[in-house]
Amino acid sequence: MTNTHPADRVAQAAVVAAFAATAGCVAVSAVNPLTPWSVTMSGSAAAYLSVPLVGAAMLRAARRNAVGWLLLASGVGFPVAAAGYVLAEAAFNAGRPVGWAGWWDGWPWVFALGLPPTVGILLFPDGRLPSRRWWPLLAVAIAQALLLLLGLLFSPGLLDYPDQRNPAALPGAWGAVAGGFVGTILLIPPLSTFAAWSLQRRARTMPALKLIAPAAWLIAASWWSCVVITVGVGGAEVGALPFQLAGMLALALAAWVAIRRYGLYDGRRVVNLTLVYTMLTGLVIVVYLAAAALIRAVVSPRIGAAVAVAIALLVALPLRDVLQRAANRLVYGYRDDPYGALVELGHRLEAAATADLLPGVAATVQTVLRLPYVAIRIAGHVTAESGTRRGRPTEDFPLMFAGELIGELLAEPRDGVFTVTERRLLAGIVGQVAAAGHAVALTGDLRRSRERVVSAAEEERRRLRRDLHDGLGPALAGVVLGLQRARHRLDSDPAAAAEQLDTLTGQTQAAVADVRRLVYGLRPPALDELGLIGALTEQARSLGPITVEGPDVEPVLSAAVEVAAYRIAMEAMMNTVRHAGARSTTVRVTADGMLRLDIADDGHGMPDGYRAGVGITSMRERAVELGGSCVIEPRLPRGTRVRVALPLEMP
Secondary structure, eight states, X not given: OOOOOHHHHHHHHHHHHHHHHHHHHHHHHHHSOOOHHHHHHHHHHHHTTHHHHHHHHHHXXXXXXXXXXXXXXXXXXXXXXXXXXXXXXXXXXXXXXXXXXXXXXXXXXXXIIISIIIXXXXXXXXXXXXXXXXHHHHHHHHHHHHHHHHHHHHSSBOSSXXXXXXXXXXXXXXXXXXHXXXXXXXXXXXXXXXXXXXXXXXXXXXXXXGGTHHHHHHHHHHHHHHHHHHHXXXXXXXXXXXXXXXXXXXXXXXXXXXXXXXXXXXXXXXXXXXXXXXXXXXXXXXXXXXXXXXXXXXXXXXXXXXXXXXXXXXXXXXXXXXXXXXXXXHHHTTTTOHHHHHHHHHHHHXXXXXXXXXXXXXXHHHHHHTOSEEEEEETTEEEEEEEOOOSSXXXXXXEEETTXXXXXXXXXXXXXXXXXXXXXXXXXXXXXHHHHHHHHHHHHHHHHHHHHHHHHHHHHXXXXXXXXXXXXXXXXXXXXXXXXXXXXXXXXXXXXXXXXXXXXXXXXXXXXXXHHHHHHHHSOHHHHHHHHHHXXXXXXXXXXXXXXXXXXXXXXXXXXXXXXXXXXXXXXXXXXXXXIOOSOEEEEEEESSEEEEEEEEOSSOOOTTOOOOHHHXXXXXXXXXXXXXXXXXXXXXXXXXXXXXXXXXXX
């Protein structure tokens, strides 16, 4: 069982309180006759639920950040004040004293819309002042908020109903003093202006704040508008509320930009929770209002409200899981659905052509995890990429195939670091990406190998032509001329003719050697003399402790397959002698529809992250050229195994 930090418990309780107050505000609005202001307050309280979620998320990342606590207090204060407002309005419209409802409609506004534009903006975004010079302004802002809170708590009159008595009013002169404290609300516009100026100055060194500074100025402007309209028109309820709500929207914008640009905490979690609970709250409100409107015509308002609440809960709450999955897919992609991510990647692999395979894989990985940037690097070269870099360091995930490092998957995390869940999903995906990268690399190797085969064949023809024309041809022509001269001397000078024939014999032997050299270059003679297994056995005796095993009756092989198997096995045996430090090596030759070679040693094994050299690449190319395969893998408990499969006959 994990221990929850006290700050987290407070944040959770505050979020629950905000949702409960919003639900109460909506319920009271629905039970009583609807008015423009009750609907406005209910809708505003629901929209403001994103603020406590932002504050709770900030506190999870930085519990000492005062901005997080202010946002949490503001997020709770607004729906509490809105609930008090609709209660007080309902009582006032019914001709009853507003009483404690009017009291609840007053002081929570200090936390809802009084502190954020002054103290909140001064400390935004990291909970610290720009410099010590701003301490006096912070002290004045805190003192103003405390005095205003005392005034709204204990003054004789109420904020929106000054003619009605405050049930918590202090008696006598103390009440008059508290009433005077309410006037400190006029300090919020200048204080918010200075706070916006401080944020503007801080934005010079923090580029991310340049988009937030206009929101701070808008909050200050909303408070100046409240003062001007309230003083000019004389109706705080009519003139002030729209501008206070404009300040609220500016605050939400500032918090959103902080999430997206400043990187204080995992913004996607905030967005996820906001989407789920905003959609759920909106659904509950819509169902509740519709049910209440239909039932109110049949039963009393109080019974209708209770029935409407039950209907809303029964209809909306079962949809929470559906909304949560939809929000997770929108915000996190397939992070919580590894199977879905692999299926999506598999579909992309099936549909993509070879040339588009790796770009499609990179785009799919970026999409399923909602990452800013993904790239695939094969053999040191970036072969595919998707997305745009945002300046954060990328992390490399090795692409391993058959024990060989073929490349890396480069991914840039959205929030500075990958979560455990994201790393686990990436670890599962890189296997599929490695297989795709290996297939693309193998296809490229095959294409280049075929090109080299054609080129090598032409070069071999050119070499044979040159050797025959420049070497063997003139030698044989010289022998013919020498034979003719010796024939003419047989009668006149037999001794000279005999000497001439001896010379021609040497030239003929040299020509035969040239012919043998050309033949040996085309095909090892040991294959014709001993067969594949015999030739490998003879070579193994000269190399070291290598045992060759094979069937008593060798399979019938085409010349190309026999030569390729011999060359591959020779390269593998040479590697065990030169590099593996093996005490014993076994070469097994079998045939079961394919010619199979299994070369296993008990040497050092392959180093971590090894890359194929010229010899290993040549082995694979020889196998692929004939439509076969060559796999090199670790052998347990130690050593290396080479598995080769070649068709018995060429098609």
